[in-house]
């Protein structure tokens with residue numbers, strides 16, 4: 001299920017020179033998702049053998065410090081734990097990106113001390129997951145993952161993509177309350193793309209930058225550090241502030 005490697009990244013693993021491994025398959029259907037090939041067309045993308053990945057990482061150990069494991073949703077991959085153990089044996093730091101729908105695997109990963117950083121997407125308020133991520137009855141699992149992550153002792157962040165027609169001030173208040181007390185929360189710019197799962201997001205204009213600062217001040221009532229990401233890609237929206 002390993003479908004890609006970005007051999008060097010300065011942005012996927014905060015503070016570390018890393019590479020990123022892409023694992024296919026996801027249980028959510030976020031309309032704005034631009035990784036739709038990793039969600040739907042997983043058998044069309046060639047699989048990279050695990051041995052190849054491990055060999056590559058062994059050769060790069062001198063140059064890289066971390067490995068970011070992303071998706072899709074990596075916790076759905078049945079061999080995620082053995083894979084991480086093999087990477088850990090090479091003395092890499094591991095960052096996991098997750099949608100938080102699989103607290104059972106997270107518990108195991110924390111118990112075995114396999115993670116050095118975890119980033120969980122909080123798609124929306126718990127009541128809005130059906131609208132945003134196309135899934136019902138996920139609230140309890142999302143809440144459980146949030147609690148596990150906060151109590152794990154592992155460095156973490158929660159993050160929310162500001163999808164213009166979904167995230168408003170009310171949603172931001174509810175999301176921030178759900179992750180109350182979080183060490184780090186990032187709000188990030190939505191990116192229109194011709195591969196989005198729901199085509200209407202392919203041409204939707206991202207949210208104006210001034211709105212990000214309003215949302216940041218809402219989240220700051222609840223979280224210790226709130227950051228804004230990816231707004232630099234949209235200079236045209238800055239002029240509207």
Ligand code: SF4
Pocket residue numbers: 026027028029030032033034035039071072073099133
């Ligand atoms: S954006 Fe949503 S659908 Fe796409 S990979 Fe992430 S969780 Fe899955």
